[in-house]
Amino acid sequence: MIRVFVTGVRLQLLQLMRSGFDISAMLIWPIILASIAFYLLDAKESPHLLFAAALGTAVMMMWAQVIVGAGGALDNQRVFGTLELLVAAPVPLVSTIAPIMIASGAFGIYGLVVTIVWGRLLFGIPVTIDDPFAFVVALLACVIAIGLLGLIAASTFILYRAAFALGVSLQYPVWIVTGLLFPLSLLPAWVGPISWVLAPTWGFRAIKESAFGGSAWPSIGMCVVVSLAYLAVSLVCLAYFERLARDRASFRLA
């Protein structure tokens, strides 16, 4: 299982890195988002706010990459005829689908580096990280959490090709509800419980805490707990939807 997972992540990253379009988008998007944040937040006066915005941008890109990029990658598996082969393989489907999601999330780390580099070069953002070790752990926990959240959505992509379009529409709601676009305190109180069950909320909180001071470990712990719940839900969903797909013949619709 672990070997399949590692190979799958490598394969997906190789595919992403061989797409000039994906690389270009990842280069341009952070500049646009960082520019918006710079002028919107008047960051000349509060450079730390801009660094926080840069981190938020990177996590937003991770989620976008998972829900749009990985959703597209899964749809491509159907078009390329490889989805059938993954289903017909002796390993559980989760071990071949999860790497697509996690690798897409990990590609967001590249986005983080680009955002920070551009922010530093263009706007002079000070890049100081209070607890580098916790920062790295928080980043990895966030990538895995976002990937596993995408995995739940991916289970429906296997059955319904059109579910990909629905997945794309989840991009903005998750950005808003997890506090990536603006602080959760600006949202109505009832949004709070929704944000707690979304692992990116805890992942982003842990990243900020490790960068700006404060203990990130409780947030990392919550991120891991919620991610494990996602994994359990994905396993059940994937098994159920695989059975339905075998019944409805929906592996190969292209």
Next chain:
Amino acid sequence: MPVIEVDDLRRVYRSRTSTFKRGMKEVEALRGVSFSVDAGELFGLLGPNGAGKTTTIKVLTTLLLPTSGKARVLGLDPATQHRELRSRIGYVFGGDRGLYDRLSGLDNLKFFADVYKVPIRDKSRRIGELLDMVGLRGREGERVETYSRGMRQRLHIARGLLHDPEVIFFDEPTIGLDPVGARELRETVAGLRQAGKTILLTTHYMFEADELCQRVAVIAGGRIVAQGKPSELKAAVADRTVIEIETYGVDDRTLDRLRSLDGVASVSFETHDQAQVVLVQAADASLVQPLLGLLDGVTVGKVVSREPTLEDAYVELVREA
């Protein structure tokens, strides 16, 4: 002892007729298919497009659930024991799909070796053996998107054999290949049979089935209409002579006139560039002159009479179905 057993297999596809209305459309792809394949046998499933060949293979390779009926592969039920079965069977299909185009052939094989649980100590050796076997040694580092159709198909075969499966399902593996590529592929399939693999091959190329298969079943409209050795199927039309008449501008009414002639068993035609080749299965070659007489007003080219082939038997079986 049978390795593949199929008994009264049925599969119905249901799809909505409209997004907004409740209507459902049903297509009966398999209508009670039964056959068996012995250990080490190369069995051909022949039929026209839409006959049910691929549906049968997908049920046997665990990708589809049957609506009713029974199937067993290596004693396992593909519907319920799919986890155990998947590591013991290989599935190779024809065409351009089923590979990661942006990656090299080697990266594709490495990935599928892990997915198909090839032990890590055997992985490099097994990939090397298969690259040699399919003739891709030296080209494995190139991206698949630069491969020719034949190279992609050979990579497909290598992928399907990575885990050394006991039973291999080939679904129209030579489709779209040039004659040389198709011949090489048939040699590979024949080699696998000699190595003791049990093979189920679907095709609509009769010469391919005649050359490779020990037994064949003809499927049409979701039903098996005949099965046996290729020679037995040919024997069903052995008492006939096939008269091939090259024509230009023959119409349906003329073909009906040919069919009504005494001693004519069947009439079909194939289009070859500008010409239509009329294939008449007749009692004997003496019918050539009466047939030509009925083609009055039609430009006639070459006329040949010959022994019936498996393809003639197949055409007759499918026509009757």
